[in-house]
Amino acid sequence: MTPPRTDTLEQALAENRFEWWDSVCELGRELKRDKPGLIGVILITCLVLMAVFAPYIAPHDPAAQDLTARLAPPVWYDKGTWDHMLGTDHLGRDVLSRAIHGARVSLWVGAAVVLCAGGFGVVMGLMAGYLGGRTDAFIMRWIDTQVAFPGLLLALIILAVIGPSLTTVVVVLALNGWMVYGRMTRSAVLSIRQSPYVEAAEVVGCRWPRILFRHILPNLTSPLLTLGILEFARIVLAEAALSFLGLGIQPPATSWGLDVAMGKNYMFMAWWLVTIPGCAIAVTVLAINLVASWLRLISDPQEREKQFARHMAKGMRKNMQAENDKERQPETS
Amino acid sequence: MNTSPKAPLLEVRDLVVNFYTRGGVVQASRGVSFQVDYGQTLGIVGESGSGKSVAVQAVMGLIFNPGRIEGGDIFFKGRSLLDPAGKKRVRQVRGKEIAMIFQDPMTSLNPVFTIGTQITEVLRHHLGMTKDQAKKRAMDLLDMVDINAPEKRLKQYPHEMSGGMRQRVMIAMALACEPQLIIADEPTTALDVTIQAQILELLTDLQQRLNVSVILITHDLGVVAQLCHRVAVMYAGRIVEVGDADPVFAAPVHPYTRGLIRATPRLDAVTDRMVSIDGVPPDLISPPKGCAFFPRCDQAGKACSRMQALIALGDDRHVSCWCAAKEVTR
Amino acid sequence: MGRFIYRRLIHGLIVILGVTVIVFVVTRMVGDPVQVMLPLESTPEQRAAFEKKLGLDRPIPIQFMEFMGNMARLDFGDSLWQKRPAMEIVFEKLPMTILLTVVGIGFACVLAIPLGIIAALRPGGMVDRVTVFGSLLGLSVPQFWLGLLFIVVFAVQFKILPTSGAGTPSHILLPALTMGLPTLARLVMLVRSSMIDELNRQYVKTSFAKGLPFVRVVGLHALRNAGLPIMTLVGWEVIRSLAGYSVVVETVFAWPGIGLTAIQAIEREDLILIQAIVFTAAVCVVVINIAMDFIYKLIDPRLKLT
Numbered sequence: 001m002t003p004p005r006t007d008t009l010e011q012a013l014a015e016n017r018f019e020w021w022d023s024v025c026e027l028g029r030e031l032k033r034d035k036p037g038l039i040g041v042i043l044i045t046c047l048v049l050m051a052v053f054a055p056y057i058a059p060h061d062p063a064a065q066d067l068t069a070r071l072a073p074p075v076w077y078d079k080g081t082w083d084h085m086l087g088t089d090h091l092g093r094d095v096l097s098r099a100i101h102g103a104r105v106s107l108w109v110g111a112a113v114v115l116c117a118g119g120f121g122v123v124m125g126l127m128a129g130y131l132g133g134r135t136d137a138f139i140m141r142w143i144d145t146q147v148a149f150p151g152l153l154l155a156l157i158i159l160a161v162i163g164p165s166l167t168t169v170v171v172v173l174a175l176n177g178w179m180v181y182g183r184m185t186r187s188a189v190l191s192i193r194q195s196p197y198v199e200a201a202e203v204v205g206c207r208w209p210r211i212l213f214r215h216i217l218p219n220l221t222s223p224l225l226t227l228g229i230l231e232f233a234r235i236v237l238a239e240a241a242l243s244f245l246g247l248g249i250q251p252p253a254t255s256w257g258l259d260v261a262m263g264k265n266y267m268f269m270a271w272w273l274v275t276i277p278g279c280a281i282a283v284t285v286l287a288i289n290l291v292a293s294w295l296r297l298i299s300d301p302q303e304r305e306k307q308f309a310r311h312m313a314k315g316m317r318k319n320m321q322a323e324n325d326k327e328r329q330p331e332t333s
Numbered sequence: 334m335n336t337s338p339k340a341p342l343l344e345v346r347d348l349v350v351n352f353y354t355r356g357g358v359v360q361a362s363r364g365v366s367f368q369v370d371y372g373q374t375l376g377i378v379g380e381s382g383s384g385k386s387v388a389v390q391a392v393m394g395l396i397f398n399p400g401r402i403e404g405g406d407i408f409f410k411g412r413s414l415l416d417p418a419g420k421k422r423v424r425q426v427r428g429k430e431i432a433m434i435f436q437d438p439m440t441s442l443n444p445v446f447t448i449g450t451q452i453t454e455v456l457r458h459h460l461g462m463t464k465d466q467a468k469k470r471a472m473d474l475l476d477m478v479d480i481n482a483p484e485k486r487l488k489q490y491p492h493e494m495s496g497g498m499r500q501r502v503m504i505a506m507a508l509a510c511e512p513q514l515i516i517a518d519e520p521t522t523a524l525d526v527t528i529q530a531q532i533l534e535l536l537t538d539l540q541q542r543l544n545v546s547v548i549l550i551t552h553d554l555g556v557v558a559q560l561c562h563r564v565a566v567m568y569a570g571r572i573v574e575v576g577d578a579d580p581v582f583a584a585p586v587h588p589y590t591r592g593l594i595r596a597t598p599r600l601d602a603v604t605d606r607m608v609s610i611d612g613v614p615p616d617l618i619s620p621p622k623g624c625a626f627f628p629r630c631d632q633a634g635k636a637c638s639r640m641q642a643l644i645a646l647g648d649d650r651h652v653s654c655w656c657a658a659k660e661v662t663r
Numbered sequence: 664m665g666r667f668i669y670r671r672l673i674h675g676l677i678v679i680l681g682v683t684v685i686v687f688v689v690t691r692m693v694g695d696p697v698q699v700m701l702p703l704e705s706t707p708e709q710r711a712a713f714e715k716k717l718g719l720d721r722p723i724p725i726q727f728m729e730f731m732g733n734m735a736r737l738d739f740g741d742s743l744w745q746k747r748p749a750m751e752i753v754f755e756k757l758p759m760t761i762l763l764t765v766v767g768i769g770f771a772c773v774l775a776i777p778l779g780i781i782a783a784l785r786p787g788g789m790v791d792r793v794t795v796f797g798s799l800l801g802l803s804v805p806q807f808w809l810g811l812l813f814i815v816v817f818a819v820q821f822k823i824l825p826t827s828g829a830g831t832p833s834h835i836l837l838p839a840l841t842m843g844l845p846t847l848a849r850l851v852m853l854v855r856s857s858m859i860d861e862l863n864r865q866y867v868k869t870s871f872a873k874g875l876p877f878v879r880v881v882g883l884h885a886l887r888n889a890g891l892p893i894m895t896l897v898g899w900e901v902i903r904s905l906a907g908y909s910v911v912v913e914t915v916f917a918w919p920g921i922g923l924t925a926i927q928a929i930e931r932e933d934l935i936l937i938q939a940i941v942f943t944a945a946v947c948v949v950v951i952n953i954a955m956d957f958i959y960k961l962i963d964p965r966l967k968l969t
Contacts, residue, residue, distance in 0.1 A: 148678040150906030150944035153925060157937055160929040161689050237805055241911050244807045260808055268819055278808035286803035393872050428874025440865040445887050445963055455873045490964045
């Protein structure tokens with residue numbers, strides 16, 4: 001539910017800031033309790049920093065070829081050098097630098113697709129849920145139909161015909177994935193619309209865009225955030241797969257999926273070419289998934305209660321065990 | 334089974350059940366003791382959250398995480414259901430010798446199986462009946478609980494039946510193996526008033542015809558007065574007064590019992606308004622050390638806040654109240 | 664019931680129509696098919712002859728009508744790449760993909776259901792935490808990379824399984840494993856969470872109170888109630904795999920299924936074969952969707968098909 005509206009702007013601001021800071025503190029405390037979630041958040045922060053500052057962190061230009069140092073192994077091998085810590089590929093490009101720069105593409109595509117698909121899906125869902133009637137029927141039919149499309153095949157064909165690039169990848173993936181947001185938003189809007197405060201706003205004479213964006217949308221943030229993060233993980237994997245198939249990011253740009261595809265041919269003599277970008281994808285997606293599952297947990301009070309009960313019961317079992325052992329000791333000795 | 338003639342059918346002794354929640358440890362049952370003899374009906378009354386359901390679910394071995402049985406013992410026909418061997422015995426006994434009827438017939442039946450499947454599986458598991466035998470017996474059972482066209486009903490799913498009908502099915506299921514004890518946990522709370530009367534009538538009728546023992550949990554004192562031989566009043570995880578139904582209703586001793594009886598609307602007395610007991614039941618996470626009813630009691634003395642009393646009044650009647658002690662000694 | 668089937672069929676037709684129209688539009692309007700399909704050095708005469716052969720010299724609406732007619736007759740013409748009827752190729756490759764899907768997802772189901780149930784019995788316990796983390800990991804590893812990893816380990820290091828292709832039964836093991844692992848991860852999570860929900864229901868207490876054995880209560884009463892979401896996910900996984908997601912696995916292992924054929928057709932710009940494949944995929948999706956609705960009804964008698 002939304003907080004009660006306050007009269008003055010200052011009051012509202014002060015109150016908002018207070019609540020905002022409060023919830024950040026609360027989140028921090030929750031994070032401390034959930035180790036996997038904490039690890040996920042730390043990993044994602046590192047990845048984002050890595051992507052943003054890639055040119056300053058990476059020891060080499062990711063596209064710089066050095067044919068004299070082709071297929072150099074990582075540093076812990078005899079032939080490895082500190083210059084190319086994780087080795088080089090078949091063109092002598094530094095694997096570590098490519099992995100660092102690859103984070104840029106993955107995260108950028110992920111963020112762009114989630115924003116585009118999420119934005120479009122939410123707008124469609126809001127319209128369907130709020131306007132109802134024919135609009136609703138039309139949008140829902142559309143969603144139903146598109147969900148039943150062989151999405152990846154269509155995406156491949158469109159990419160092949162239009163020509164793959166960063167932009168087309170984003171557009172195609174967004175076109176393919178907006179339906180989830182639409183469905184979720186619509187069902188949430190339908191339930192929120194029934195609530196008294198929206199009815200009150202309608203009676204007062206608010207026009208529908210205002211009701212939608214000021215009254216209904218704020219209630220959707222938490223479920224949408226969780227969904228967006230989960231979708232983000234999915235998109236990172238999808239981009240990697242597209243690039244791997246040669247229909248995503250094109251050289252000379254770097255992408256983890258692309259690197260795996262190129263390293264595939266040298267897999268048997270230079271395992272690091274496939275392993276390192278692959279691990280980078282896996283770690284990124286795992287971190288996102290950890291955060292998503294933590295978020296889902298803390299946004300569900302029932303789940304939190306159960307979690308706690310399990311924790312306590314386990315502690316109790318341990319205590320009982322200890323007591324039993326204590327009781328038994330005199331008998332045995 | 335080797336049963337000593339003297340042992341009651343069911344005896345619960347100092348049962349302690351705790352639930353571990355985020356808010357703290359809820360002490361749902363804080364040393365509950367009661368017994369049920371052969372062919373006897375025991376009514377357990379008390380407001381919601383007083384631990385009635387928890388106590389009987391412990392008998393059935395139905396306390397699951399986050400709940401734990403942490404003290405006391407339960408004897409069925411003189412043998413413990415809580416010792417290591419008892420855990421196995423519970424599994425053999427429940428459904429066969431002790432059957433349970435739950436509060437909400439809407440959710441108590443499995444929605445994806447037919448009524449027939451759900452009744453016959455009990456028969457086939459406990460009595461080793463064949464499919465045909467079980468089906469025949471199931472039809473008899475439905476007939477016994479006044480469900481017409483049993484053959485047709487057996488093929489129906491729970492959602493195709495009304496609440497009263499489903500509760501009858503639950504009763505039929507409980508009777509399936511001719512148990513010696515039926516535990517009915519607020520069997521009528523979720524039903525319409527007219528259906529309530531029918532179900533209760535059915536229960537009494539069956540109890541007398543089959544001579545089973547019944548534990549009836551309810552917060553309807555009128556029902557207890559009508560149906561039960563004995564009554565136990567629970568408050569905040571403890572039994573505060575227990576005794577034969579007639580003397581308890583005629584002369585309640587514990588102030589809480591008195592309050593409850595006064596709060597029950599009667600047809601034969603003209604009253605202007607409903608009487609209620611002031612205050613709220615205590616928090617079971619940190620229950621008071623002494624008498625739990627002390628803060629709401631108008632006769633409380635100094636001793637009440639310190640220690641719980643348990644006083645035998647004779648005729649198998651027990652009360653946990655210091656005031657009662659005063660009355661007895663007087 | 665009749666009304667339900669009628670409505671689903673209509674919707675299925677709309678889906679198939681929509682997909683084919685999109686393919687038609689993308690291939691005819693965005694690019695010039697002739698330029699795409701013929702080699703650069705071909706003469707204008709050759710181009711004209713080719714256009715005539717495909718009917719591309721006629722106006723777009725007429726082309727579209729003809730295209731629809733072809734679709735209705737399941738005849739898209741000869742593949743430009745393999746010079747034989749495109750549908751013939753599709754019918755040859757589709758069974759391979761179905762085989763891979765059935766084995767892969769079957770393996771995932773067989774493992775996921777017991778694992779999910781065991782995890783759900785003691786939420787927060789050791790088994791549960793290992794299972795949850797394992798499935799998170801499984802969800803995070805890219806499928807193509809997993810496939811390469813399997814090839815390196817099982818085919819190159821230990822030399823116990825063939826690297827790629829199809830033929831003997833052992834050829835299917837690695838692709839099916841790669842196909843099944845992400846499904847397994849998703850399925851385990853779902854089985855676990857729905858079983859946790861179901862085990863907290865009142866009817867489970869009733870079943871225990873009836874004295875039924877533990878295995879029957881959990882494995883029959885609770886599992887059947889959890890069956891609906893589980894079946895939905897399994898159906899989805901099958902649909903995904905037939906609708907093109909098998910591309911990745913089939914490429915890695917050179918598995919001669921419809922996905923590999925699709926990517927080859929895209930590489931060779933064989934528009935006719937692409938059309939045939941997309942059409943088939945759309946039909947598969949529609950058919951499975953309708954089949955799933957009937958399976959739901961079998962699992963949960965409360966559902967009304969509307």
